[in-house]
Amino acid sequence: MLKNLNTFTRFGRQIGRNFSSVTATSSNAKEDITQVHDFLQEQALKENCILVDNEDNAIGAASKADCHRVDKKTGAVKLHRAFSVFLFNEKGEMLVQRRSVHKITFPDTYTNACCSHPLFDIENERTEENAYGIRRAAQRRLNYELGIPTDQIEPDNFHFLTRIHYANTGDGKWGEHEIDYILFLQKDVDLQPNSNEVSDIKFLKRSEIDMAVSRFDAPLTPWFKLILHHRLKTWWDNLHQLNKFEDHKTIHRFA
Template sequence: MKPLVKLFGLLPLRRYLATVAKPLNPVQEAALEERCILVDENDHECGSASKRDCHRLVNGHIPLHRAFSVFLFNTREELLLQQRSSTKITFPDHFTNSCCSHPLYEIENERDTLNGAKAAACRRLSFELGIPKNQCKPDDLQYITRIRYMSEGDGTWGEHEIDYIFLMQKDVTLDPNPDEVKTTLYVPKTKIFNFLNNLKYPITPWFNLIVQNELTNWWENLKSLEKVMDHKNIINYK
Protein backbone atom coordinates (compact mmCIF):
# COMPACT_ATOMS: atom_id res chain seq x y z
CA MET A 1 0.00 0.00 0.00
CA LYS A 2 1.33 3.44 -0.86
CA PRO A 3 1.43 5.86 2.07
CA LEU A 4 -1.51 8.24 2.11
CA VAL A 5 0.67 11.29 2.65
CA LYS A 6 2.47 10.59 -0.61
CA LEU A 7 -0.78 10.48 -2.52
CA PHE A 8 -2.45 13.47 -0.91
CA GLY A 9 -0.08 15.48 1.25
CA LEU A 10 2.40 16.59 -1.42
CA LEU A 11 -0.20 17.89 -3.85
CA PRO A 12 -1.39 21.50 -3.65
CA LEU A 13 -4.94 21.93 -2.36
CA ARG A 14 -5.80 23.55 -5.71
CA ARG A 15 -5.67 19.99 -7.08
CA TYR A 16 -8.84 19.04 -5.24
CA LEU A 17 -11.34 21.43 -6.88
CA ALA A 18 -12.65 20.63 -10.32
CA THR A 19 -13.80 23.26 -12.78
CA VAL A 20 -17.53 23.88 -12.50
CA ALA A 21 -19.57 23.57 -15.66
CA LYS A 22 -21.96 26.39 -16.56
CA PRO A 23 -24.79 27.13 -16.24
CA LEU A 24 -25.00 26.54 -12.51
CA ASN A 25 -27.61 24.20 -11.08
CA PRO A 26 -30.59 26.37 -9.96
CA VAL A 27 -30.75 24.74 -6.52
CA GLN A 28 -27.07 25.34 -5.90
CA GLU A 29 -27.17 28.86 -7.34
CA ALA A 30 -30.04 29.78 -5.01
CA ALA A 31 -28.03 28.48 -2.05
CA LEU A 32 -25.28 30.98 -2.89
CA GLU A 33 -27.55 33.72 -1.52
CA GLU A 34 -27.66 32.16 1.96
CA ARG A 35 -25.53 34.09 4.43
CA CYS A 36 -22.57 32.64 6.28
CA ILE A 37 -21.29 33.93 9.62
CA LEU A 38 -18.04 35.85 9.27
CA VAL A 39 -15.54 35.36 12.10
CA ASP A 40 -12.12 36.62 13.12
CA GLU A 41 -9.15 34.31 13.76
CA ASN A 42 -10.46 33.68 17.29
CA ASP A 43 -13.91 32.62 16.01
CA HIS A 44 -15.66 35.79 17.17
CA GLU A 45 -18.58 36.78 14.95
CA CYS A 46 -17.87 39.90 12.91
CA GLY A 47 -20.67 40.10 10.35
CA SER A 48 -22.12 38.09 7.50
CA ALA A 49 -21.68 37.55 3.79
CA SER A 50 -23.37 35.45 1.14
CA LYS A 51 -22.09 31.96 0.43
CA ARG A 52 -21.10 33.30 -2.97
CA ASP A 53 -18.83 35.92 -1.40
CA CYS A 54 -17.52 33.46 1.20
CA HIS A 55 -16.33 30.99 -1.43
CA ARG A 56 -15.28 33.23 -4.31
CA LEU A 57 -11.54 33.88 -4.46
CA VAL A 58 -10.84 37.60 -5.01
CA ASN A 59 -7.22 38.75 -5.25
CA GLY A 60 -6.13 35.70 -3.29
CA HIS A 61 -8.60 36.41 -0.48
CA ILE A 62 -11.59 34.44 0.83
CA PRO A 63 -13.46 35.73 3.90
CA LEU A 64 -13.01 33.61 7.03
CA HIS A 65 -16.36 32.11 8.05
CA ARG A 66 -17.79 29.48 10.39
CA ALA A 67 -18.50 25.92 9.25
CA PHE A 68 -18.95 22.42 10.61
CA SER A 69 -18.01 18.87 9.62
CA VAL A 70 -19.75 15.75 10.89
CA PHE A 71 -18.12 12.31 11.06
CA LEU A 72 -20.97 9.81 11.41
CA PHE A 73 -20.11 6.27 12.55
CA ASN A 74 -22.56 3.39 12.79
CA THR A 75 -22.55 0.99 15.74
CA ARG A 76 -20.06 -1.23 13.87
CA GLU A 77 -17.65 1.74 13.99
CA GLU A 78 -17.76 2.23 10.21
CA LEU A 79 -17.49 5.80 8.93
CA LEU A 80 -20.09 7.19 6.55
CA LEU A 81 -18.53 8.92 3.54
CA GLN A 82 -20.38 10.81 0.85
CA GLN A 83 -19.54 11.78 -2.70
CA ARG A 84 -20.74 15.29 -3.37
CA SER A 85 -23.18 15.82 -6.22
CA SER A 86 -21.88 16.69 -9.68
CA THR A 87 -23.96 19.90 -9.49
CA LYS A 88 -22.23 21.25 -6.38
CA ILE A 89 -20.52 24.58 -7.07
CA THR A 90 -17.58 23.86 -4.79
CA PHE A 91 -15.85 20.48 -4.97
CA PRO A 92 -18.33 18.63 -7.23
CA ASP A 93 -17.91 14.82 -7.31
CA HIS A 94 -15.39 14.96 -4.44
CA PHE A 95 -15.52 12.38 -1.68
CA THR A 96 -15.66 13.76 1.83
CA ASN A 97 -16.76 13.02 5.38
CA SER A 98 -20.38 12.40 6.27
CA CYS A 99 -21.71 15.98 6.13
CA CYS A 100 -20.18 19.46 5.86
CA SER A 101 -21.81 22.89 5.67
CA HIS A 102 -22.32 26.20 7.51
CA PRO A 103 -24.42 27.73 10.24
CA LEU A 104 -26.49 30.49 8.64
CA TYR A 105 -26.60 34.10 9.79
CA GLU A 106 -30.31 34.44 8.98
CA ILE A 107 -31.27 31.51 11.26
CA GLU A 108 -31.15 33.05 14.71
CA ASN A 109 -30.34 29.95 16.76
CA GLU A 110 -27.49 29.04 14.38
CA ARG A 111 -25.58 32.18 15.41
CA ASP A 112 -25.14 30.78 18.94
CA THR A 113 -21.55 29.53 18.35
CA LEU A 114 -21.33 25.87 19.43
CA ASN A 115 -25.07 25.34 19.86
CA GLY A 116 -25.64 27.08 16.54
CA ALA A 117 -23.14 24.82 14.79
CA LYS A 118 -24.89 21.78 16.26
CA ALA A 119 -28.30 23.06 15.12
CA ALA A 120 -26.94 23.65 11.62
CA ALA A 121 -25.39 20.18 11.55
CA CYS A 122 -28.74 18.55 12.40
CA ARG A 123 -30.47 20.66 9.74
CA ARG A 124 -28.00 19.60 7.06
CA LEU A 125 -27.88 15.93 8.09
CA SER A 126 -31.60 15.90 7.41
CA PHE A 127 -31.42 17.98 4.22
CA GLU A 128 -28.41 16.29 2.61
CA LEU A 129 -28.66 12.71 3.83
CA GLY A 130 -32.38 12.47 4.57
CA ILE A 131 -31.79 11.39 8.16
CA PRO A 132 -35.10 11.75 10.03
CA LYS A 133 -35.05 14.62 12.49
CA ASN A 134 -35.89 12.32 15.39
CA GLN A 135 -32.68 10.36 14.65
CA CYS A 136 -30.38 13.38 14.86
CA LYS A 137 -30.55 15.78 17.75
CA PRO A 138 -27.88 18.20 19.01
CA ASP A 139 -27.10 15.93 21.97
CA ASP A 140 -26.14 13.16 19.53
CA LEU A 141 -23.22 15.27 18.29
CA GLN A 142 -19.96 15.09 20.22
CA TYR A 143 -17.96 18.27 19.77
CA ILE A 144 -14.26 17.44 19.31
CA THR A 145 -12.42 20.60 18.25
CA ARG A 146 -12.20 23.39 15.68
CA ILE A 147 -9.88 23.54 12.70
CA ARG A 148 -8.94 26.49 10.50
CA TYR A 149 -7.81 25.99 6.94
CA MET A 150 -7.84 27.69 3.57
CA SER A 151 -7.95 26.24 0.07
CA GLU A 152 -7.70 28.37 -3.07
CA GLY A 153 -9.47 25.61 -4.97
CA ASP A 154 -9.27 26.19 -8.71
CA GLY A 155 -8.57 29.89 -8.29
CA THR A 156 -12.25 30.78 -8.61
CA TRP A 157 -14.04 28.91 -5.82
CA GLY A 158 -12.40 27.92 -2.54
CA GLU A 159 -12.72 27.76 1.24
CA HIS A 160 -11.48 29.63 4.31
CA GLU A 161 -13.17 28.30 7.42
CA ILE A 162 -13.13 27.75 11.13
CA ASP A 163 -14.68 24.32 11.10
CA TYR A 164 -16.44 22.76 14.11
CA ILE A 165 -15.79 19.01 14.19
CA PHE A 166 -18.57 16.73 15.42
CA LEU A 167 -18.52 12.98 15.83
CA MET A 168 -21.72 10.98 16.03
CA GLN A 169 -22.06 7.23 16.53
CA LYS A 170 -25.53 5.93 15.76
CA ASP A 171 -27.38 3.73 13.29
CA VAL A 172 -29.52 6.03 11.17
CA THR A 173 -31.83 5.88 8.16
CA LEU A 174 -30.40 7.43 4.98
CA ASP A 175 -32.31 8.91 2.04
CA PRO A 176 -29.72 11.12 0.28
CA ASN A 177 -30.79 14.29 -1.54
CA PRO A 178 -29.53 13.93 -5.15
CA ASP A 179 -29.01 17.70 -5.43
CA GLU A 180 -26.41 17.38 -2.69
CA VAL A 181 -25.10 13.82 -2.60
CA LYS A 182 -24.15 11.45 -5.40
CA THR A 183 -23.03 8.41 -3.38
CA THR A 184 -22.88 7.26 0.24
CA LEU A 185 -21.06 4.31 1.75
CA TYR A 186 -19.75 3.10 5.10
CA VAL A 187 -16.05 2.27 5.34
CA PRO A 188 -14.41 0.35 8.23
CA LYS A 189 -11.25 1.62 9.87
CA THR A 190 -9.19 -1.27 8.48
CA LYS A 191 -10.06 -0.32 4.90
CA ILE A 192 -10.14 3.49 4.92
CA PHE A 193 -6.59 4.10 3.67
CA ASN A 194 -6.84 1.45 0.97
CA PHE A 195 -10.18 2.91 -0.13
CA LEU A 196 -8.78 6.44 -0.39
CA ASN A 197 -5.53 5.29 -2.04
CA ASN A 198 -7.50 3.61 -4.81
CA LEU A 199 -10.24 6.19 -5.22
CA LYS A 200 -10.73 7.44 -8.77
CA TYR A 201 -12.20 10.73 -7.57
CA PRO A 202 -10.56 13.54 -5.58
CA ILE A 203 -11.32 14.25 -1.93
CA THR A 204 -12.12 17.59 -0.34
CA PRO A 205 -9.20 19.54 1.15
CA TRP A 206 -10.58 19.64 4.70
CA PHE A 207 -11.14 15.88 4.66
CA ASN A 208 -7.65 15.36 3.28
CA LEU A 209 -6.16 17.37 6.16
CA ILE A 210 -8.18 15.53 8.79
CA VAL A 211 -7.34 12.11 7.35
CA GLN A 212 -3.64 12.92 7.47
CA ASN A 213 -3.59 14.50 10.91
CA GLU A 214 -6.52 13.56 13.14
CA LEU A 215 -8.87 10.83 11.92
CA THR A 216 -7.01 7.74 13.10
CA ASN A 217 -6.73 9.06 16.64
CA TRP A 218 -10.43 9.98 16.75
CA TRP A 219 -11.45 6.61 15.32
CA GLU A 220 -9.37 4.69 17.87
CA ASN A 221 -11.01 6.61 20.71
CA LEU A 222 -14.68 6.38 19.75
CA LYS A 223 -15.45 4.89 23.16
CA SER A 224 -13.40 7.50 25.03
CA LEU A 225 -13.72 10.73 23.03
CA GLU A 226 -12.76 12.85 26.03
CA LYS A 227 -9.17 11.81 25.26
CA VAL A 228 -9.22 13.61 21.90
CA MET A 229 -11.38 16.63 22.68
CA ASP A 230 -9.79 20.08 22.54
CA HIS A 231 -12.37 22.77 23.18
CA LYS A 232 -9.91 25.58 23.92
CA ASN A 233 -7.73 25.75 20.84
CA ILE A 234 -8.26 26.13 17.11
CA ILE A 235 -6.05 23.79 15.08
CA ASN A 236 -4.50 25.86 12.30
CA TYR A 237 -3.61 24.15 9.04
CA LYS A 238 -1.47 26.46 6.94
Protein backbone atom coordinates in the same frame (compact mmCIF):
# COMPACT_ATOMS: atom_id res chain seq x y z
CA MET B 1 -32.15 1.31 7.28
CA LEU B 2 -29.39 1.05 4.73
CA LYS B 3 -28.73 -2.67 4.28
CA ASN B 4 -25.61 -3.03 2.17
CA LEU B 5 -22.96 -1.00 3.95
CA ASN B 6 -19.92 -2.02 1.91
CA THR B 7 -21.01 -1.15 -1.61
CA PHE B 8 -21.70 2.22 -3.13
CA THR B 9 -25.33 3.18 -3.36
CA ARG B 10 -26.83 5.16 -6.15
CA PHE B 11 -30.13 6.26 -4.83
CA GLY B 12 -31.37 9.70 -3.96
CA ARG B 13 -34.34 11.93 -3.84
CA GLN B 14 -34.79 14.74 -6.31
CA ILE B 15 -35.96 17.90 -4.58
CA GLY B 16 -38.73 19.54 -6.56
CA ARG B 17 -38.18 19.76 -10.30
CA ASN B 18 -35.02 18.62 -12.04
CA PHE B 19 -33.12 21.87 -12.13
CA SER B 20 -29.75 20.43 -13.13
CA SER B 21 -30.07 21.67 -16.71
CA VAL B 22 -30.73 25.27 -15.74
CA THR B 23 -27.94 27.48 -17.15
CA ALA B 24 -27.13 31.12 -17.58
CA THR B 25 -27.81 31.88 -21.22
CA SER B 26 -26.68 35.46 -21.65
CA SER B 27 -23.18 35.58 -23.12
CA ASN B 28 -22.56 39.06 -21.75
CA ALA B 29 -24.03 38.48 -18.27
CA LYS B 30 -21.96 39.69 -15.36
CA GLU B 31 -20.01 37.14 -13.35
CA ASP B 32 -22.28 36.54 -10.39
CA ILE B 33 -24.28 33.75 -8.79
CA THR B 34 -26.61 33.54 -11.81
CA GLN B 35 -23.74 31.89 -13.66
CA VAL B 36 -24.09 28.75 -11.54
CA HIS B 37 -25.35 25.86 -13.64
CA ASP B 38 -27.79 24.39 -11.09
CA PHE B 39 -30.84 26.23 -9.75
CA LEU B 40 -30.85 24.69 -6.26
CA GLN B 41 -27.15 25.36 -5.78
CA GLU B 42 -27.65 28.90 -7.10
CA GLN B 43 -30.37 29.53 -4.53
CA ALA B 44 -28.18 28.17 -1.74
CA LEU B 45 -25.52 30.75 -2.60
CA LYS B 46 -27.90 33.46 -1.41
CA GLU B 47 -27.89 32.11 2.16
CA ASN B 48 -25.85 34.14 4.65
CA CYS B 49 -22.88 32.59 6.44
CA ILE B 50 -21.30 33.87 9.66
CA LEU B 51 -18.08 35.81 9.08
CA VAL B 52 -15.40 35.35 11.75
CA ASP B 53 -11.91 36.58 12.53
CA ASN B 54 -8.90 34.31 13.03
CA GLU B 55 -10.00 33.58 16.61
CA ASP B 56 -13.53 32.59 15.55
CA ASN B 57 -15.17 35.77 16.83
CA ALA B 58 -18.30 36.55 14.81
CA ILE B 59 -17.82 39.83 12.92
CA GLY B 60 -20.76 39.92 10.52
CA ALA B 61 -22.45 38.06 7.71
CA ALA B 62 -22.03 37.56 3.99
CA SER B 63 -23.76 35.47 1.36
CA LYS B 64 -22.48 32.00 0.70
CA ALA B 65 -21.46 33.23 -2.73
CA ASP B 66 -19.34 36.04 -1.26
CA CYS B 67 -17.86 33.64 1.32
CA HIS B 68 -16.65 31.21 -1.32
CA ARG B 69 -15.70 33.43 -4.23
CA VAL B 70 -11.93 33.72 -4.67
CA ASP B 71 -10.84 37.36 -4.94
CA LYS B 72 -9.27 37.79 -8.38
CA LYS B 73 -6.68 40.27 -7.18
CA THR B 74 -5.61 38.81 -3.85
CA GLY B 75 -6.60 35.16 -4.15
CA ALA B 76 -8.28 35.47 -0.75
CA VAL B 77 -11.55 33.90 0.40
CA LYS B 78 -13.60 35.39 3.26
CA LEU B 79 -13.15 33.53 6.55
CA HIS B 80 -16.41 32.08 7.83
CA ARG B 81 -17.74 29.49 10.28
CA ALA B 82 -18.40 25.92 9.18
CA PHE B 83 -18.67 22.36 10.48
CA SER B 84 -17.74 18.83 9.41
CA VAL B 85 -19.75 15.85 10.65
CA PHE B 86 -18.17 12.41 10.87
CA LEU B 87 -20.94 9.82 11.09
CA PHE B 88 -20.33 6.25 12.29
CA ASN B 89 -22.78 3.37 12.55
CA GLU B 90 -22.97 1.20 15.64
CA LYS B 91 -20.39 -1.18 14.15
CA GLY B 92 -17.88 1.68 14.02
CA GLU B 93 -17.92 2.07 10.24
CA MET B 94 -17.63 5.62 8.89
CA LEU B 95 -19.87 7.11 6.23
CA VAL B 96 -18.11 8.74 3.28
CA GLN B 97 -20.04 10.63 0.63
CA ARG B 98 -19.24 11.61 -2.93
CA ARG B 99 -20.30 15.19 -3.51
CA SER B 100 -22.65 15.80 -6.40
CA VAL B 101 -21.35 17.24 -9.66
CA HIS B 102 -23.78 20.11 -9.00
CA LYS B 103 -21.85 21.36 -5.95
CA ILE B 104 -20.22 24.77 -6.38
CA THR B 105 -17.09 24.11 -4.34
CA PHE B 106 -15.21 20.86 -4.90
CA PRO B 107 -17.84 19.03 -6.95
CA ASP B 108 -17.50 15.29 -7.54
CA THR B 109 -15.07 14.74 -4.67
CA TYR B 110 -15.11 12.37 -1.69
CA THR B 111 -15.58 13.69 1.80
CA ASN B 112 -16.97 12.98 5.26
CA ALA B 113 -20.68 12.56 5.97
CA CYS B 114 -21.69 16.23 5.93
CA CYS B 115 -19.86 19.55 5.54
CA SER B 116 -21.73 22.84 5.68
CA HIS B 117 -22.34 26.09 7.61
CA PRO B 118 -24.47 27.53 10.37
CA LEU B 119 -26.56 30.29 8.83
CA PHE B 120 -26.64 33.86 10.09
CA ASP B 121 -30.30 34.14 9.11
CA ILE B 122 -31.34 31.29 11.42
CA GLU B 123 -31.12 32.84 14.88
CA ASN B 124 -30.59 29.65 16.87
CA GLU B 125 -27.68 28.69 14.59
CA ARG B 126 -25.83 31.80 15.80
CA THR B 127 -25.82 30.44 19.37
CA GLU B 128 -22.20 29.94 20.43
CA GLU B 129 -22.55 28.37 23.89
CA ASN B 130 -21.42 24.73 23.76
CA ALA B 131 -21.48 25.03 19.94
CA TYR B 132 -25.26 24.66 19.98
CA GLY B 133 -25.74 26.76 16.87
CA ILE B 134 -23.35 24.49 15.03
CA ARG B 135 -25.11 21.37 16.34
CA ARG B 136 -28.50 22.63 15.16
CA ALA B 137 -27.08 23.46 11.75
CA ALA B 138 -25.60 19.97 11.53
CA GLN B 139 -28.98 18.43 12.37
CA ARG B 140 -30.60 20.51 9.62
CA ARG B 141 -28.01 19.68 6.99
CA LEU B 142 -27.92 15.94 7.74
CA ASN B 143 -31.64 15.95 7.07
CA TYR B 144 -31.23 17.93 3.84
CA GLU B 145 -28.19 16.15 2.41
CA LEU B 146 -28.62 12.58 3.63
CA GLY B 147 -32.33 12.52 4.41
CA ILE B 148 -31.79 11.57 8.05
CA PRO B 149 -35.05 12.31 9.93
CA THR B 150 -34.53 15.16 12.40
CA ASP B 151 -36.12 13.12 15.19
CA GLN B 152 -33.33 10.54 14.85
CA ILE B 153 -30.59 13.05 15.66
CA GLU B 154 -30.71 15.65 18.41
CA PRO B 155 -28.14 18.42 18.92
CA ASP B 156 -26.91 16.71 22.09
CA ASN B 157 -26.07 13.58 20.09
CA PHE B 158 -23.10 15.32 18.44
CA HIS B 159 -19.70 15.12 20.06
CA PHE B 160 -17.92 18.44 19.47
CA LEU B 161 -14.19 17.72 19.42
CA THR B 162 -12.29 20.79 18.23
CA ARG B 163 -11.89 23.38 15.46
CA ILE B 164 -9.53 23.64 12.51
CA HIS B 165 -8.66 26.66 10.36
CA TYR B 166 -7.89 25.97 6.72
CA ALA B 167 -8.05 27.61 3.32
CA ASN B 168 -8.06 26.31 -0.24
CA THR B 169 -8.65 28.26 -3.45
CA GLY B 170 -10.26 25.33 -5.24
CA ASP B 171 -10.72 25.97 -8.95
CA GLY B 172 -9.56 29.58 -8.62
CA LYS B 173 -13.12 30.90 -8.78
CA TRP B 174 -14.76 29.10 -5.85
CA GLY B 175 -12.80 28.12 -2.75
CA GLU B 176 -12.95 27.66 1.01
CA HIS B 177 -11.63 29.54 4.04
CA GLU B 178 -13.18 28.26 7.24
CA ILE B 179 -13.05 27.81 10.97
CA ASP B 180 -14.36 24.26 10.86
CA TYR B 181 -16.05 22.66 13.89
CA ILE B 182 -15.42 18.91 14.05
CA LEU B 183 -18.48 16.92 15.12
CA PHE B 184 -18.58 13.14 15.68
CA LEU B 185 -21.79 11.12 15.75
CA GLN B 186 -22.18 7.38 16.22
CA LYS B 187 -25.67 6.10 15.57
CA ASP B 188 -27.58 3.86 13.17
CA VAL B 189 -29.88 6.14 11.18
CA ASP B 190 -32.17 6.02 8.16
CA LEU B 191 -30.60 7.41 4.99
CA GLN B 192 -32.19 8.86 1.86
CA PRO B 193 -29.53 10.99 0.13
CA ASN B 194 -30.47 14.11 -1.80
CA SER B 195 -29.06 13.59 -5.31
CA ASN B 196 -28.54 17.32 -5.79
CA GLU B 197 -26.01 17.21 -2.94
CA VAL B 198 -24.71 13.64 -2.83
CA SER B 199 -24.04 11.18 -5.67
CA ASP B 200 -22.79 8.18 -3.65
CA ILE B 201 -22.32 7.03 -0.08
CA LYS B 202 -20.27 4.26 1.48
CA PHE B 203 -19.54 3.00 4.97
CA LEU B 204 -15.85 2.17 5.49
CA LYS B 205 -14.23 0.00 8.12
CA ARG B 206 -11.32 1.45 10.08
CA SER B 207 -9.02 -1.26 8.74
CA GLU B 208 -9.96 -0.38 5.14
CA ILE B 209 -9.59 3.38 5.14
CA ASP B 210 -6.13 3.68 3.56
CA MET B 211 -6.80 1.15 0.82
CA ALA B 212 -10.26 2.55 0.14
CA VAL B 213 -8.98 6.10 -0.25
CA SER B 214 -6.20 4.94 -2.56
CA ARG B 215 -8.82 3.36 -4.81
CA PHE B 216 -11.23 6.29 -4.98
CA ASP B 217 -11.71 7.45 -8.56
CA ALA B 218 -12.04 11.10 -7.55
CA PRO B 219 -10.01 13.34 -5.18
CA LEU B 220 -10.74 14.10 -1.54
CA THR B 221 -12.00 17.48 -0.39
CA PRO B 222 -9.12 19.48 1.12
CA TRP B 223 -10.63 19.53 4.63
CA PHE B 224 -11.27 15.78 4.65
CA LYS B 225 -7.75 15.09 3.40
CA LEU B 226 -6.32 17.37 6.11
CA ILE B 227 -8.32 15.82 8.95
CA LEU B 228 -7.64 12.29 7.71
CA HIS B 229 -3.92 12.97 7.67
CA HIS B 230 -3.65 14.68 11.06
CA ARG B 231 -6.33 13.40 13.46
CA LEU B 232 -9.08 11.19 12.07
CA LYS B 233 -7.53 7.77 12.64
CA THR B 234 -6.73 8.53 16.28
CA TRP B 235 -10.24 9.80 16.92
CA TRP B 236 -11.72 6.83 15.07
CA ASP B 237 -9.72 4.42 17.25
CA ASN B 238 -11.26 6.05 20.33
CA LEU B 239 -14.93 6.42 19.46
CA HIS B 240 -15.96 5.32 22.96
CA GLN B 241 -13.60 7.67 24.80
CA LEU B 242 -13.70 10.85 22.75
CA ASN B 243 -13.97 13.05 25.82
CA LYS B 244 -10.24 12.88 26.37
CA PHE B 245 -9.65 14.34 22.90
CA GLU B 246 -11.88 17.36 23.33
CA ASP B 247 -10.10 20.65 22.76
CA HIS B 248 -12.53 23.54 22.52
CA LYS B 249 -9.97 26.27 23.15
CA THR B 250 -7.47 25.53 20.39
CA ILE B 251 -8.03 26.32 16.74
CA HIS B 252 -5.70 23.96 14.92
CA ARG B 253 -3.92 25.43 11.93
CA PHE B 254 -2.31 22.46 10.18
CA ALA B 255 0.43 23.07 7.65
